[in-house]
Amino acid sequence: xxxxxxxxxxxxxxxxxxxxxxxxxxxxxxxxxxxxxxxxxxxxxxxxxxxxxxxxxxxxxxxxxxxxxxxxxxxxxxxxxxxxxxxxxxxxxxxxxxxxxxxxxxxxxxxxxxxxxxxxxxxxxxxxxxxxxxxxxxxxxxxxxxxxxxxxxxxxxxxxxxxxxxxxxxxxxxxxxxxxxxxxxxxxxxxxxxxxxxxxxxxxxxxxxxxxxxxxxxxxxxxxxxxxxxxxxxxxxxxxxxxxxxxxxxxxxxxxxxxxxxxxxxxxxxxxxxxxxxxxxxxxxxxxxxxxxxxxxxxxxxxxxxxxxxxxxxxxxxxxxxxxxxxxxxxxxxxxxxxxxxxxxxxxxxxxxxxxxxxxxxxxxxxxxxxxxxxx
Amino acid sequence: xxxxxxxxxxxxxxxxxxxxxxxxxxxxxxxxxxxxxxxxxxxxxxxxxxxxxxxxxxxxxxxxxxxxxxxxxxxxxxxxxxxxxxxxxxxxxxxxxxxxx
Amino acid sequence: xxxxxxxxxxxxxxxxxxxxxxxxxxxxxxxxxxxxxxxxx
Numbered sequence: 001x002x003x004x005x006x007x008x009x010x011x012x013x014x015x016x017x018x019x020x021x022x023x024x025x026x027x028x029x030x031x032x033x034x035x036x037x038x039x040x041x042x043x044x045x046x047x048x049x050x051x052x053x054x055x056x057x058x059x060x061x062x063x064x065x066x067x068x069x070x071x072x073x074x075x076x077x078x079x080x081x082x083x084x085x086x087x088x089x090x091x092x093x094x095x096x097x098x099x100x101x102x103x104x105x106x107x108x109x110x111x112x113x114x115x116x117x118x119x120x121x122x123x124x125x126x127x128x129x130x131x132x133x134x135x136x137x138x139x140x141x142x143x144x145x146x147x148x149x150x151x152x153x154x155x156x157x158x159x160x161x162x163x164x165x166x167x168x169x170x171x172x173x174x175x176x177x178x179x180x181x182x183x184x185x186x187x188x189x190x191x192x193x194x195x196x197x198x199x200x201x202x203x204x205x206x207x208x209x210x211x212x213x214x215x216x217x218x219x220x221x222x223x224x225x226x227x228x229x230x231x232x233x234x235x236x237x238x239x240x241x242x243x244x245x246x247x248x249x250x251x252x253x254x255x256x257x258x259x260x261x262x263x264x265x266x267x268x269x270x271x272x273x274x275x276x277x278x279x280x281x282x283x284x285x286x287x288x289x290x291x292x293x294x295x296x297x298x299x300x301x302x303x304x305x306x307x308x309x310x311x312x313x314x315x316x317x318x319x320x321x322x323x324x325x326x327x328x329x330x331x332x333x334x335x336x337x338x339x340x341x342x343x344x345x346x347x348x349x350x351x352x353x354x355x356x357x358x359x360x361x362x363x364x365x366x367x368x369x370x371x372x373x374x375x376x
Numbered sequence: 377x378x379x380x381x382x383x384x385x386x387x388x389x390x391x392x393x394x395x396x397x398x399x400x401x402x403x404x405x406x407x408x409x410x411x412x413x414x415x416x417x418x419x420x421x422x423x424x425x426x427x428x429x430x431x432x433x434x435x436x437x438x439x440x441x442x443x444x445x446x447x448x449x450x451x452x453x454x455x456x457x458x459x460x461x462x463x464x465x466x467x468x469x470x471x472x473x474x475x476x477x
Numbered sequence: 478x479x480x481x482x483x484x485x486x487x488x489x490x491x492x493x494x495x496x497x498x499x500x501x502x503x504x505x506x507x508x509x510x511x512x513x514x515x516x517x518x
Contacts (some may be wrong), residue, residue, distance in 0.1 A: 006420060018407065018416070021517045043446045063400045065409040065416070068518040091398070093411055097518045116411055120518070161518075173486075187512070229515040243513035246470070253516040278518055320506030330505050409511075418507045452502065457505035464508060 005183055007244060013251050013298035016062035017288065017292045021070060021266045022256045024052070024083070026366035028072040029101050032124075034136045034163065034204055036267055037197040037257070039072035039366035045259040049079040051279070053086055055256065058284045060090040068120075070094040070256065070266070072366075076102070081110070085215035097161065099139060099223070100146025108149035112156070116206070120159040126174040128166055129202065130167055134204070147182055159226065161187040169210040170218050176225070188218070190230035193325040193335075194267040195362050211338060212237065233334045236311035246316055250275065250297035254288065262287045264297060267321035270363045302329025310340060318342075327359040383436040384455035388439040391431045391458070399428065405423065408466050415464045423450075424457060 027042035028035075047055070059067065067087065074080055074096050086093050090125050094119035103111070103119075111117065121143050125131030127138035136264065149156050160179050162168065168175075172188070179186035193201035215234040219243055229243030237376065244252070249264035256262055260278040262268055277288035288294065306312045316336020326335040327349055333341035350357070396412040410429070419425050422444040426444045426461070434440040437458060441451055461467040 004420060006404065009402075014402060018514060019511060019517060063398065065398060065400070065407075065411070066414070070518045091411075093414065118414070125516040184490075226510065226512040228517055229513050232515060243515070244509055246515065248514040252514050255516075267516070296478060354480070414511050414513045416509050416513075418509065420505050420507060423504075424505050441497075453503040453505060458504050 007246050010244065010252055011246060011298070011300075015289065015295065016064055016285075017254055018252045019066040019068060020059075020254050020256065021068045022055075023071050023258050023266065024069055024074040024080070025072040025077050025258045025367065028099075030073065030099050031138050031368060032137055032139075032196070033200045034134060034165075034191060034193075034197040035197040035367075036192065036197055036361050037070075037072065037269060038365045038367050041261055041366045042076075043364075043366060044071075045280070047165055047258065047260050049082065049214070051260065052079070052083050053279050054138075055260075055375060056083070056087050056090055056283055058093060058278075059092055060284060062093055062288070066093040066095065069094055073098075073099055075103065075107075083109075084117065085114070085134075088114065091236070091300065094118070097122060098146070099135070099339045100143045102147050103146035103364065105126045105149050105152065108146075108153035108155060111150070111338070118159065119150065119155065122161050122163075123175075124163055125168050126171045126178060130171065133167065135322060139366075142366045147184070151182055154341055156329040157183055157185055159185045159187050161189060163191045164188055164206055164210075164214055165191055166206055166210065169213055172214075172221075178220060185224065185226060187226040187228065188214070189228045190233075190319070191323045192267040194321050195269065196367065197326045198362060199357070205336065208336075208338070208340075208343075215241070232320075233315050233322075234334060234338060235314040236338045240314065245314075247320060249320060250294040254294075256284065264293065265321065267319070268271075268324060270324070272324065272360070273320075274363070301352075304329065305345075306333060306341075309339070309341070324360060324364075344354060347357075384459070386454065386455050386462070387436065387441075387451070387457055389437050390470040390472045391440075391462070391467050393428055393431060394465055394468050395468050399425065401425065408461075410464070410466055413465055415466065417464060417466055421434060424454070427454065427458075428461075428467070432470070433465065435472075466471050 023037055025042055025046060026039045031040055037062050042231050050342045068292040075098055085118060093116040098118040123131060123143045124134045131140040162175055176186055193206055211234060215237045231241055232245040235241060235245060254262055255265060255266045262272040262275045275291035276285045307319045320330055322335050324329050328335055328345055333345055335342040335346055382399040397408055397410050400407045405406060405421050408417045408419055423446060427440050430440040430444055434443055446454055458467055
């Protein structure tokens, strides 16, 4: 069996995800401009502690090995530690993604004492100027303090996760140095125009030249750098980057959101990609195995407009989320197609009269309303 | 055939699945996940799964291969595969205890 | 004829080697990083 046929098998779906993302809450202490889940305010339909544990029970039965917990800010949930401990005790390894605000010295020690737990601290700039422009004033210091606390508590290697933006691509070497200084693992991932990212995309997404830089840098330095396989659309530039090099949505991964909705992946929180809810009869297992959406994603996907392009085998037509939220058809080029087909299509779209209103909006918006100015 | 003349060193070894490894059956074979080092390996053939499960019950890797009726022509590729599993700690040398009864 | 016999053996050996190679190339394991799947945080 060759490597290609393994990927072909995975594209037809598995009886259980290999890993998945679980957003525990839409509540967040930050308001990052590119937040893929448009988080800020808690949704009062959130899964209860008991409901969350039932989900974990199902994941255990399905033999899901590892879950990625996120949000919003997952540590905001009062039952955060209870759920993480329950997961680990059930044989499900946990990585949680956090802005670090709540990792004080005491929490750092508590986390360091736990097994099968990985931590990923989000950071989008190597200095406060670059980082805070995206993540808010004070967020850089918050993240660095969390890292220092984890180091002091001897947590061991944690991950620093960076979303590549126009502003931080020049900082890749420095990000690596920062991670090395902590003995941490660097993770560079692709920005998708999802959640609040749909509005900040035009200003934040890397330029064509920068995409080349990212690819070259990963090829030269990426041996110990994670990417979440999020740059497979760049594989048309040369030899493939490490990873499965395929869209995993609905096939090997999915998202469970704070209110129990199951989406193909965290970057497509929209009705078009909603497979069901864990509160439905049969729970998560039934949604994963039998939902119409996932069944259709597991069928061979049409290359469509990309069929005649020699690069399609390498790039797979890119990312569904990137296409969907920029208004491009799914059976065509990615907006960041390295050959330029996406740009050409976007230009055509923009030339059409009501182009803006045709772009899908995220399913929900939990962004906190702006604070009223203080009356004096 | 020349390949038969040079036996892979692993064939004489007593092996076992690492206790922190979970095997999840799949249509193509199995997923093996090592909880300790987070490594994820695809065993790409059902015969690989059978041999992996048989390791602990046989004195040597060669015995496990024979018990699972793996054709000798495939032993070189199975040896290479299990050597790579050993490299990722999914499989390890088993301490053979003498005189335990 | 001797030449034909030698040639037949040579062809047989080639075939055997080709079959061996095919079996030896059998890729039975593939490692992927748990982070090597697109669509997760």
